[in-house]
Amino acid sequence: MKVAPQVEHSLRQIPLGIWILGFVSVLSSEMTHSLLPLCMVTVLGTGTILLDRDGHPIGG
DSSP, X not given: OOOOHHHHHHHHTSOHHHHHHHHHHHXXXXXXXXXXXXXXXXXXXXXXXXBOTTSXXXXX
């Protein structure tokens, strides 16, 4: 996929620290989202009946 020269230039102006923070943020939010149902059942003691088939709390 070819990126327009203006976009490529503007993306290179973003500091490396911002790219790293963005990557860590996405990674941690995806990890948290996938581990939340497990935490609810094991740590909080909620029953699995309170979670839908995708692991989301029912009614929440």
